[in-house]
Amino acid sequence: MKETQDLFPTRLERKLGMFERIDPVVHSEGEQRKGPLSEAELDEFERKGFLSFEGFFDEDEMAAFLEELGDYENDDDLKLSEGTILEPSKQEIRSIFGIHEVSERFSRLTRDPRLLAMVQQILGGDAYIHQSRINYKPGFKGKGFDWHSDFETWHSEDGMPRMRSVSCSIILTENGEFNGPLMLVPGSHNYFVPCVGRTPENNYKESLKSQEIGVPDDASLRDLMIQGDIEAPKGPVGSLVMFECNTLHGSNINMSCWPRSNLFFVYNSVENTLHDPYCGNRPRPEFLANRKDWSPLKPAK
Template sequence: METRSDDFYPTRLERPIPPFDRLDPVVYSQGADRNRGPLTENELAQYERDGFLVFDNFLDTDTVHRFRDDLRAYEHNDSMLRSEGTITEPGKQEIRSIFGIHQLSERFDRLTRDPKILDMVHQLLGSDAYIHQSRINFKPGFHGKGFDWHSDFETWHAEDGMPRMRAVSFSIALTDNTPFNGPLMLVPGSHKTFIPCVGRTPEDHYQSSLKKQELGVPNAQDLRRIVDEHGIKAPTGPAGSLIIFECNTLHASNANMSPWPRSNLFFVYNSVENLLSQPFCGNKPRPDFLGNRSDTEALEARSDRSFGRTG
């Protein structure tokens, strides 16, 4: 496959090439706009350094319980289980992820438009944004499978056609995150380096990769080098905690061998100035529930109900 002239982050290659420094800012807002939002200068500096931020108790207990009730209803909904956007665990009928959840749930849609969240998004991306992808991740007790090390941007670039690193993920815990139930692991500082991956992407790759990702993951040598340099962090905290992480931050999670389930809401904002082009891997675009192309209007804040911290 020939590299396109507009491809600044070549990946899914026939031969390996070395990792290289990212070409894009981490925080896009500058000057007075940088301080026009809820994130402090110290938090912005930490995000630039580490590629993620953690806030305990971002959602109040009542709101978490309502989302958890929704989750239980989805688990027992046969039509939801058969939906194309529902991914089950490998070899099982237990739900692993439900994609496009902001289009299925009014409560989730309102959360993505919460003024506090959108103000943070505007600070980080320096522009209006839309939802690129949303989902609920399930990780049941005893046998919830893990997620391999990867950069979301690598996949979104190769398989969705996201041109530049100008997207951010919000992950809100619906259950307590403990060291034992497969919490999210992140490599601080890894967002500053792009690691190209090797291997041709099959058509409809998502049908297998969402169950277990084996293509579009760093090789062991590159991964060891960057983890040896930066280490690994696994934030834990109570239900309602929020993790914000940059689209190129390497992350993964272990299998859940504890009896305690781990579930989280997950939504990705992409800048309206970073709309998807044709996938850089050369394949047809993935479905909209994975890489949204049909509804890219800037999100407007919903002030009828505010979630999140008050400080």
């Protein structure tokens, strides 16, 4: 169902200036704010739009996941499946979407009790998986991702109504200075930057390789960087970055020989399920935006 007024106009032909966020960043209030994240961590998340935890999972715990990903690289059927995106060179896997549906092991990880409790604390209640993916970013060949707000895309192309969703990026190979780590603009989640340009149908087929539509303008980006700078959390295998759905982020080309493989789980509040896409196009495929199962996640045992 499309609402009468679109609170986050974007993908228009004329440029609109950025405006201040209208949704809370941490959605829990009062007693509900208590949980695995300390008040100081919640404050930091509210201020910066992300939190990072070095070595959140043990390296040993992660070994089995890495092994599984190695198998996928040699799986020709998976390479041809719609949820698998190849690098522009078509040689290497860039991303596999819906990884929690491909694999029971990854599905359980989305329901890791510690992780899920933190997500629920931020979202103020129950959550489901809106999207999951693994980004491989192989050594030498892995291209970058230009600056963007996930929410801007999810709102316009998937019909996500409000900013009440959080991404967890789990580091599967050490993220260092040179293998194209996730970069974020602290504080950028506090502004919505409308982007210029109508969205073509099936835009995702291009945008998952190289984003042209839904890219914030240079002037707004510059303002937000001058205000908040850029940060790139580093860490060993098992490190975790949680970032708010509207935090501007991107990553550079991997010019090193070391792959930068990160797992992304996107949790959306069950109070924030999808409408029709606000850009007016047909909904994107299920592997990008879950429309079939919004039942709350229960912690894995």
